[in-house]
Amino acid sequence: NAGVTQTPKFRVLKTGQSMTLLCAQDMNHEYMYWYRQDPGMGLRLIHYSVGEGTTAKGEVPDGYNVSRLKKQNFLLGLESAAPSQTSVYFCASSYGAPLHFGNGTRLTVT
Amino acid sequence: GQQLNQSPQSMFIQEGEDVSMNCTSSSIFNTWLWYKQDPGEGPVLLIALYKAGELTSNGRLTAQFGITRKDSFLNISASIPSDVGIYFCAGPEPGNTPLVFGKGTRLSVIA
Numbered sequence: 001n002a003g004v005t006q007t008p009k010f011r012v013l014k015t016g017q018s019m020t021l022l023c024a025q026d027m028n029h030e031y032m033y034w035y036r037q038d039p040g041m042g043l044r045l046i047h048y049s050v051g052e053g054t055t056a057k058g059e060v061p062d063g064y065n066v067s068r069l070k071k072q073n074f075l076l077g078l079e080s081a082a083p084s085q086t087s088v089y090f091c092a093s094s095y096g097a098p099l100h101f102g103n104g105t106r107l108t109v110t
Numbered sequence: 111g112q113q114l115n116q117s118p119q120s121m122f123i124q125e126g127e128d129v130s131m132n133c134t135s136s137s138i139f140n141t142w143l144w145y146k147q148d149p150g151e152g153p154v155l156l157i158a159l160y161k162a163g164e165l166t167s168n169g170r171l172t173a174q175f176g177i178t179r180k181d182s183f184l185n186i187s188a189s190i191p192s193d194v195g196i197y198f199c200a201g202p203e204p205g206n207t208p209l210v211f212g213k214g215t216r217l218s219v220i221a
Contacts, residue, residue: 004152033208033209035211040119040213041213042116042198042211042212042213042214043153043198043211044211045208045209048208058208090152090153092152097141097143097158097201097202097209098143098155098158099153099155099200099209100155101152101153101154102152103150103151103152104150104151104152
């Protein structure tokens, strides 16, 4: 049972490049989330989904887009990466309050 | 949105000492969660609290749901080196699904 799997684990982008982060969960959870973690800032919610085909904005959605075409997958896209998006990105899933997290994607934008 | 105030921000303690940290909010929460994040990994749930006044233990960890429903406490007894990490409190905003997280308490244990 893999839980929540994030790919890739590491990525370096140049400013202006685009990329997609993939999150997959095998627990049949309805809810999925994308957070970013920056030093001293804790975990901040970017976007989330309460079910297949639905998405909603979190606290820091600007510069990101998401899609939830299948229940088990939640994609986070950066259309034009900026240095301010250098961060560690965490995906999570849940039925309700307790979230299950992946191990993160470390993204550096130069 | 709602913010959770977590303190202290960081702690340096000797192995074997007890640790206390807390989390407060300006509004009522119906659920309090405590997570631990090891270096290079995602947060892992330690304890979940669902009722005001509830006191729950998980090994050497004990957490309490404050009776005002605006705070929670986490205690670690007899700390060991593997307790090193960042501890987060979290709770769902009233009426909303997403969890709100505190900024974390970074714990360092000196052997």
